[in-house]
Amino acid sequence: MKIKSAIERIPGGMMLVPLLLGALLNTMAPGTGEYFGSFTKGMIGGTVPILAVWFFCIGASIELRATGVVLRKSGTLVITKIATAWGVAMLAAMVIPEHGITSGVFAGLSVLAIVSAMDMTNGGLYASLMNQYGTKEEAGAFVLMSLESGPLMTMVILGSAGLATFEPQHFIGAVLPFLVGFVLGNLDSDLREFFGKATTTLIPFFGFALGNTINLGVILDTGLLGVFLGAAVIVITGIPLILADRFIGGGNGTAGIAASSSAGAAVANPVIIAQMNPAFAPMAQSATALVATSVIVTSVLVPVITALYARHMGSGAVAKGGVKVH
Template identity: 65%
Template sequence: MKIKRLIDRVPGGLMLVPLLLGACAHTFAPGAGTYFGSFTNGLITGTVPILAVWFFCMGATIDLRATGVVLRKSGTLVITKAVVAWLATLVATWFIPDEGIKTGLFVGLSVLAITASMDMTNGGLYAAVMQQYGSNEEAGAFVLMSIESGPLVSMLILGSTGVAVFEGRLFAGAVLPFLIGFVLGNLDKELRELFGRCVHPLIPFFGFALGCGIDLHVIAKSGLPGLLLGLAVVVVTGVPLIVVDRLIGGGNGTAGLAASSTAGAAVANPAIIGEMIPRFKPMVPAATALVATACLVTAILVPILTAMWARRFPNRPLEKASVAPLEVHH
């Protein structure tokens, strides 16, 4: 059976399919983890330890020995994405209650969901699209996008906008695995390759564990708000990314549009932040479902829009450069 091939046909499928299976398990057999106990319960309830290992391995994949062209392009995209997410979060605090929207068309929408969906680019999607419609240097610009992975940027945004206050020790605890992995990966190429191979296989495991905390009724309610959130991610982050790609990155805007997606890994951020800030915990299921929907929507729209843009505006040639081999999957 070609199960993997079938899952790959779904945008973000390696994350979203296990997440949906976990949600089915939680909805129809909510006591399964307690009933079976042991390792089965560990898989169902082990979101935090699984994510800790994944975050460590993700840090190890970042290789700073990239060329100036690649660093300029990736740095421009990463910084712009973070700044836009910060602004979107700040604006959202003016209109959305601290506990999120409880009724109406946008039920379930919260500042937490907006931040998590806006601040992380799907690096794997970006690289795949740019290999087809951009230059090798532009495709390699995903080397710094791993910095966005995990809760680090989301925590900085929520903290700096006054939405949440993170204790220093909790902040350090959240980023320490990533930093240790980063240091080891750059000290030893073989360690980078070893841990880098673990990034992709761990995604379905934390996807399933995340799903086990979601009721399918929450996903059903998040359908329209999630769709609108996905569209907002493409528009709100896409326009500034196109502009800076043209003005600073030396491109034609294609790379900026290709980066206007929500990473599959972003689905985990509400749960991680909810563990550190108890008042966010009630919002986690709805925020997770919203971010998952936004991930799916952007994974469908971004390649289509990027292809249209690339045909309309032919790419400018960039200076040639070599990029250290690296695979990043979000």
């Protein structure tokens, strides 16, 4: 059976399929982890430790010596994405109640959900798209995009917008596994290769654990709103990213469109942040559901839009049979 191949045909499938399975389990049999206990409970409820190991391995996989083109492209896209999310957070904080919207069409929407959906790019999806429609250097911009992984940027945005306060050690704790991995990976190339292999292996495991924080009933309740949020992420972050790529990054905008997705790891941010700041606990579940829907929507739409934009611009034209010609 070609299970892996079938899953990989789905955009972001190695993340989204286990996430959906976990959500089904949590919806239909929410006490499974407690019932079996031991390692089964650890796998079902191990979102934070699994992600901690993943962040460590991501850090270890990043090589300090990157070309100027890669750093320029990476920095442009990452800073633009984070700055856009920060600006949206500032505006949203003026109109959205502190604990989110609790009634009406936008029930469940919160600044936490918006920031979590907008401030991280699906780096794997971006790299895959730029390998097909861009250049090797543009695909390499995935390097700095890994710095967005985890709750750190979300914490910084929420804190700077005056929506939350975090103890200094929480900021350090959010980035410390990444930094330790980064140092070790650059001190020893063998360690970088060893730990780097785990970055893809761990994805279905934290996807499954993340799914077990989601009740599909909540997704059904917020489904249309989640679709709207996903579309908003593409439009609101995509336009600045296209402009930044064209006028600062030296590209034609294709990389900007490819970077306008929601990262799969962002699904974990509401829960992790709620653990560090209980004030976010009431909105964590609905925010998780909204971000999960946004991940699905952007994983499907961003490749389509990127392909159309690239063909319109004539960048990395794809010939018959999918072979790129220059």
